[in-house]
Amino acid sequence: MVWRxxxxxxxxxxxxxxxxxxxxALDGGIDTIALSDAMTGSDAAIRDIxxxxxxxxxxxxxxxxFKAYAWALRRIDSRLETLALxxxxxxxxxxxxxxELTTVERWSEPAWLRGPIxxxxxxxxxxxxxxxxxxxxxxxxxxxxxxxxxxxREIGERSGAHDRLRNAARNELSRVWLGPAPAENARxxxxxxxxxxxxxxxxxxxxxxx
Amino acid sequence: MIGELFLRQLPAALExxxxxxxxxxYGSTIRNVANGQIAGFLQETSGLSKxxxxxxxxxxxxxxxxxxxxxxxxxxxxxxxxxxxxxxIAVLNQLQIANLALGAAGIGVSVIGFAVMSKKIDGVRxxxxxxxxxxxxxxxxxxxDRTEKLDEMLDRLLGLAERIDTRWSMSVDKAEIGWxxxxxxxDSLGNFFSGRARRLLEARxxxxxxxxxxxxxxxxxxxxxxGALAQSGETKAAINVARDDAGRLERLTGDIGAAxxxxxxxxxxxxxxxxxxxxxxxxLMLATTEARAIAMTLRCREAAAVTRAxxxxxxxxxxxxxxxxxxxxxxxxxxPILLLxx
Numbered sequence: 001m002v003w004r005x006x007x008x009x010x011x012x013x014x015x016x017x018x019x020x021x022x023x024x025a026l027d028g029g030i031d032t033i034a035l036s037d038a039m040t041g042s043d044a045a046i047r048d049i050x051x052x053x054x055x056x057x058x059x060x061x062x063x064x065x066f067k068a069y070a071w072a073l074r075r076i077d078s079r080l081e082t083l084a085l086x087x088x089x090x091x092x093x094x095x096x097x098x099x100e101l102t103t104v105e106r107w108s109e110p111a112w113l114r115g116p117i118x119x120x121x122x123x124x125x126x127x128x129x130x131x132x133x134x135x136x137x138x139x140x141x142x143x144x145x146x147x148x149x150x151x152x153r154e155i156g157e158r159s160g161a162h163d164r165l166r167n168a169a170r171n172e173l174s175r176v177w178l179g180p181a182p183a184e185n186a187r188x189x190x191x192x193x194x195x196x197x198x199x200x201x202x203x204x205x206x207x208x209x210x
Numbered sequence: 211m212i213g214e215l216f217l218r219q220l221p222a223a224l225e226x227x228x229x230x231x232x233x234x235x236y237g238s239t240i241r242n243v244a245n246g247q248i249a250g251f252l253q254e255t256s257g258l259s260k261x262x263x264x265x266x267x268x269x270x271x272x273x274x275x276x277x278x279x280x281x282x283x284x285x286x287x288x289x290x291x292x293x294x295x296x297x298x299i300a301v302l303n304q305l306q307i308a309n310l311a312l313g314a315a316g317i318g319v320s321v322i323g324f325a326v327m328s329k330k331i332d333g334v335r336x337x338x339x340x341x342x343x344x345x346x347x348x349x350x351x352x353x354x355d356r357t358e359k360l361d362e363m364l365d366r367l368l369g370l371a372e373r374i375d376t377r378w379s380m381s382v383d384k385a386e387i388g389w390x391x392x393x394x395x396x397d398s399l400g401n402f403f404s405g406r407a408r409r410l411l412e413a414r415x416x417x418x419x420x421x422x423x424x425x426x427x428x429x430x431x432x433x434x435x436x437g438a439l440a441q442s443g444e445t446k447a448a449i450n451v452a453r454d455d456a457g458r459l460e461r462l463t464g465d466i467g468a469a470x471x472x473x474x475x476x477x478x479x480x481x482x483x484x485x486x487x488x489x490x491x492x493x494l495m496l497a498t499t500e501a502r503a504i505a506m507t508l509r510c511r512e513a514a515a516v517t518r519a520x521x522x523x524x525x526x527x528x529x530x531x532x533x534x535x536x537x538x539x540x541x542x543x544x545x546p547i548l549l550l551x552x
Contacts, residue, residue, distance in 0.1 A: 009472060009502075020486050020491055173486050177485075
């Protein structure tokens with residue numbers, strides 16, 4: 001059924017496009033993540049940047065997608081009107097993942113890596129804070145803050161901390177949004193939900209017009 | 211009498227209907243898109259060979275038609291206005307069936323003769339070669355067969371096409387006996403090709419590119435079988451065989467859609483990319499484009515199979531022997547397609 005193909009391909013394009021936007025958002029906001037968080041590739045990047053970006057992008061695009069393919073379904077045959085209405089009904093849409101990560105959604109850093117990296121990140125941040133807290137003239141303080149931000153960014157890139165964040169983001173995109181879902185994952189990726197809805201609707205449509 | 215029944219060009223009403231989208235070509239039928247009612251039947255003719263000769267060989271040779279058409283228009287207009295070949299290409303383009311007519315599936319019952327069949331089989335061989343041994347490896351793995359064997363079977367298919375063609379010059383009695391035998395051999399060849407395709411797709415449901423030469427060869431064998439039966443006067447058997455072969459093809463590829471292929475490819479290790487990267491976007495675009503093209507080919511092949519005998523059924527209802535219709539199609543040297551209005 002052409003409708004199933006086109007709706008599925010459009011859903012794939014939708015989530016892929018949103019993923020690209022989310023990765024751009026991460027790169028734009030990567031300096032705002034605390035270095036200690038970046039070092040551990042923690043949930044902060046996902047919670048504060050990637051997931052809100054995905055929710056905003058997918059929320060808007062999915063709305064258009066549901067409407068467009070409900071219209072296309074109705075256009076195939078007038079007998080499919082009720083099915084098209086049910087397809088576009090907000091209640092049938094899969095819920096967008098919340099910004100707060102559930103246990104199964106968390107990026108699982110190997111335990112042996114976590115201790116030293118936490119320590120390094122905290123040390124650098126503490127040093128930067130100490131400099132800025134000292135009783136020094138504003139110009140010096142500003143300069144110190146600027147330098148400390150630059151150092152943090154440099155360290156973030158050179159130490160691989162930012163890459164760890166990007167990896168955590170990619171892992172999020174793969175597990176929560178794009179799939180394919182690992183068998184043990186409790187939550188199915190959002191795209192899989194959309195494709196399931198398309199498959200189910202296509203099957204019902206075939207039964208109606210058969 | 212038979213000459214009065216068919217048309218060599220598309221009547222204005224059908225042309226307008228197709229252009230407006232009210233009518234659509236589905237295999238060898240022209241249908242009303244809204245209600246599925248058949249407006250006309252199509253049958254390929256020997257006139258296809260002139261067009262085929264213009265566009266050379268290779269797996270993509272039918273695709274060269276539109277370009278060839280433009281070229282001919284330019285050259286011929288300078289010389290002597292519209293030629294018969296040019297008009298033929300125009301008809302194929304109006305109906306948007308150039309690829310179908312010159313591809314493996316064909317339009318209606320196969321009567322195109324040895325020359326065009328030879329080109330079609332060359333196209334299948336090119337497709338096998340283009341896979342660079344991949345089909346060979348898969349057949350080794352899943353079907354315990356090798357490409358060399360496939361090549362032999364394609365030779366047999368070519369020989370069969372030649373024999374079926376030659377029998378038109380024999381006495382009716384001799385030809386009928388021969389065509390019966392040919393139908394049996396076409397059955398055996400069709401079983402070979404579709405059996406390999408089935409085993410391949412069962413083992414690797416997404417290996418559709420690799421299965422394509424096998425499916426094409428199977429479609430050609432089916433076309434020859436239906437043609438041989440119809441030519442020998444066994445119209446009912448031809449209709450039944452066409453229906454059975456269409457059912458077999460539908461079971462093989464009917465559930466494979468563009469989305470299934472794109473999804474499977476994107477999940478395959480060789481297509482895997484970094485989520486959210488430009489490479490992932492490019493991969494999805496490529497997968498979508500290729501999957502759409504392949505799905506279109508699958509649907510065209512299925513449509514050709516399921517409507518292959520449709521003109522024969524219509525002729526039978528009018529009391530006209532199928533062989534007369536096929537003989538007219540075979541003798542037609544200019545128009546690539548004959549049209550029978552319903």
